[in-house]
Amino acid sequence: MERRFTQDTQWAGERRSAIGVAFLLFTALLSMDAGLGELDVTRGVFWTGLAGLLFVILLPPRISVRPGRLSTRGLLVKDTVRTDALVSVRWYDGVAQRMILRDTEGCQVEIDPTVLVRNPLMWHRLDVDARTSIQRGTLLSGTTALRELSERIDRETVHAVFKASGLE
Known part of the structure; x- marks a missing residue:
């Protein structure tokens, strides 16, 4: 019997990689700011947005x-x-x-x-x-x-x- 529907078998792994890279960037930036004593709400929101943007760019269709x-x-x-x-x-x-x-x-x-x-x-x-x-x-x-x-x-x-x- 022929399979009627198929999708990219590696998409889930690529999604996990995009999440991991974005999270890694986010934690690195937060850690750096916290270590330098410069972490505040504005910078935290900016780093969150930057990590979110990276995720959107890396996430394949x-x-x-x-x-x-x-x-x-x-x-x-x-x-x-x-x-x-x-x-x-x-x-x-x-x-x-x-x-x-x-x-x-x-x-x-x-x-x-x-x-x-x-x-x-x-x-x-x-x-x-x-x-x-x-x-x-x-x-x-x-x-x-x-x-x-x-x-x-x-x-x-x-x-x-x-x-x-x-x-x-």
């Missing part, structure tokens, strides 16, 4: 995939794109890799492609739906980006198999 849909949910915004009716897929390479998917309804979602690399079930669902978009003739731009991502996932999979079998 929660990505989930179901047949025909890919959704991202941040703290305030939820975006969904129809993956079986894609119009374009763009991949921006660099320090912070980004993949932007746009559908026939004008909706778009921006994701980190490494989420798909580390979640084969998500990639499989997206790949099946992207092939549907190609067959329907809606995917006008982005087949190269999808092929490059597929090749990257294949390389990562082969590397993991070799590593697990001791042939690395």
Whole structure:
């Protein structure tokens, strides 16, 4: 039986890391001010706000995939794109890799492609739906980006198999 819904398996760990880093900064700043005797309510509120801002910046969006849909949910915004009716897929390479998917309804979602690399079930669902978009003739731009991502996932999979079998 095919699984109908899948999400990023490492999101919870990344959320815990964001909380930990923000808390570490908060305690370090409070400890420093307390040690120097300069801690007051204003500075405490400022350090709390700074740690909260760091948490918001570090918290990755929660990505989930179901047949025909890919959704991202941040703290305030939820975006969904129809993956079986894609119009374009763009991949921006660099320090912070980004993949932007746009559908026939004008909706778009921006994701980190490494989420798909580390979640084969998500990639499989997206790949099946992207092939549907190609067959329907809606995917006008982005087949190269999808092929490059597929090749990257294949390389990562082969590397993991070799590593697990001791042939690395």
